[in-house]
Amino acid sequence: MGRLFGTDGVRGVANADLTAxxxxxxxxxxxxxxxxxGTFEGHRPKAVVGRDPRASGEFLEAAVVAGLASAGVDVLRVGVLPTPAVAYxxxxxxxxxxxxxxASHNAMPDNGIKFFARGGHKLADELEDRIESVYAEHRTGAPWQRPTGAGVGRVTDYDEGFDRYVDHLTGVxxxxxxxxxxxxxxxxxAASRVSPxxxxxxxATVVTIGAEPDGLNINDGYGSTHLDKLRAAVVEHGAHLGIAHDGDADRCLAVDHEGTEVDGxxxxxVLALAMREQGTLRADAVVAxxxxxxxxTLAMEREGLRLVQTAVGDRYVLEEMKDKGYALGGEQSGHVIVLDHATTGDGTLTGLLxxxxxxxxxxxxxDLASVMERLPQVLVNVPDVDKSRVTTSAELAAAVTDAERELGTTGRVLLRPSGTEPLVRVMVEAADIEQARSVAGRLADAVKSALG
Structure with missing residues (x-):
């Protein structure tokens, strides 16, 4: 059995990969x-279980609740709420x-299971590995420790979760x-009720679109991966701004009053400058x-703020923030973490702030977003190469050096092996889009030549 946990929980096609x-x-x-x-005398473990509105979430929720209760865990079932609400x-x-x-921004047939530890924190790799190990032991015949009688878990619908979470959001x-x-x-x-x-x-005066979930239409032409309808609605209604979430509302992208995208x-x-002004941006640092x-990067330098960079993935941003005590971090995709008020990316909180x-x-x-100018960015995926040699190939290193020399201080090159596929991602930024495309094309050829 391969590793079940990916970068953000266990995910797959519901009822095919991800079964009851x-x-x-x-x-x-x-x-x-x-x-x-079973380790504490008289201790009644407690779990919070929520879901997004996918049809498959109904039977998967039943399976999760049954598993927890059979292990002696009392379950508070909060229904359809965003991922950050369950964490909170x-x-x-x-x-x-x-x-x-x-399954976040994935299409409707997919679904996923994400676990949070005490305090609402994402799991470290070690904890995920331990869960997989215990699960594997059971599959090979080791019996579960099963309570009976009054020891089994009880299941309660916790309808107060909606108001409690909304009160938290507006209170900060x-x-x-x-x-x-x-x-x-x-x-x-999942945020179709909460966010409005x-x-x-x-x-605020609120206009909603994409807020009529039927179990089958999640992420279908709406949300943070499909901004065209939001752009049109903002202009049509003369709104000050638009906010887009994904299926589980842990991310947020925005649109200004002219319908122009404002990315993560x-x-x-914008939030970094606001928090510095409010005295809440610890160490004057942002993690990305x-x-x-x-x-x-250039905007943060110009504003006198320190940028701390991590590997790709909001979990790595969060680890760095928790380790060093930073208050703000996030990704270009719209995962924004305000650690004083959330333990994970919270799209509704981000939009409100x-x-x-x-x-x-x-x-x-x-005007606020003009604090930074997005430089043209070109991303090329180079398939069928030996991605393990990205950092050791002398030929590729020479090609990168030539590219960086050409771009100077107004551009950047990043070569990154895919975590799941036999390909290398070539990313080039430059002040001019044609230069970025040209350099990216040459580097993609160099990757094929050196690693093919």
Whole structure:
């Protein structure tokens, strides 16, 4: 059996890769690892379970709840809520673990299981490995420790989770949103109720699109991976800005009043300056990945802020933030983590804070986002190469050196092996798009020649 956990939980085609049997077994294993069932006299472990509105989430939720309860864990079932809501409630309710059923921005046939440890924190690799190990032991015949009688877990619908999470979101805003008109694209996903409610309570006039989930339409033409409808709606309604989430609402992208996209790097830049002004940007530092646009790096340098870069993936951003005590981090894709108020990327919180900055300053989002200029960025995937030699090939190193010499201080080159496929990603940024394309093309040829 290959490793089940990927970069963000266990994910696959529901009822094909991700079956009810797998969901049940992993949940029992997670209970034994995260809740330490049976180790404390009189201890009643507790779990929070939520899901996005995918049709497959209904049977997978039933399997997860059954697995947890069979292991002696009391379950608080919160229903359809965003991933960051489940993380927040796991911490706020003192639960031993949290479980979210979602495949984020993936198409409807997919689904996934994401576990949170005490406090609502994502799992370290070590904990994921332990869960897989316990699960594998069971599959090879080792019996579960099974409680009976009053020892089995009880299942309760925790309907208060919705209001408790919305109260948390609105309670951390530095100012209200009165006077703003905001278009929200919910991707027919997990935030279809939460996000409009939070923005409305905060004082905004809200227009919603993509907020009618039917179990089959999640991410279908709406959300952070499909911004055209949001752009059109913002212009049509004369809104101040638009906010787009993905299926589980752990990310946020935005659109200014002219319908122009504001990506995760720009959102980070706007929030960084706001937090520095408010005295909450610890060490005057922002954490981002190596894929952040060079324009973001230059903007942070110009503003006197320190940029700390990590490997690609919001989990690595979060690890660096927790390790060093930084307050703000994120990715170009819109995963933004404000660690004082969330343990993971929270798209609704990010959108609220961005809107609060617009309302509090009286400036347009277009003006605020102009703090950084996005340099043209070209990404080329080079397949069927030996990606393991990216860092050791002398021929490739020479080609990169030549490219960097040509680009100078106004460009950047990044070669990155794919984590899941036999290919190398070539990323080039330059002040001019044609130069970026030209350099990327030459480097892609060099990768084929050196690693083919």
């Amino acid at each position: 049997e797998l969901a049940l077994g992993l949940s029992v294993a997670a209970a034994h690892v995260l809740a330490e069932v 409630l796991t911490g706020a309710l003192g639960a031993d673990l949290g479980v979210m059923l979602s 805003l530095p100012n209200r949103l009165d006077g703003l008109t905001v278009v929200l694209d919910e991707a027919h996903g 409610e939070a923005f409305t309570r905060a004082g 790097d720009q959102i980070l830049a 990945t190596v894929m952040s646009n060079l324009g973001f 961005l809107a609060a900055r617009v309302a509090g300053t009286g400036r347009t989002l277009k």
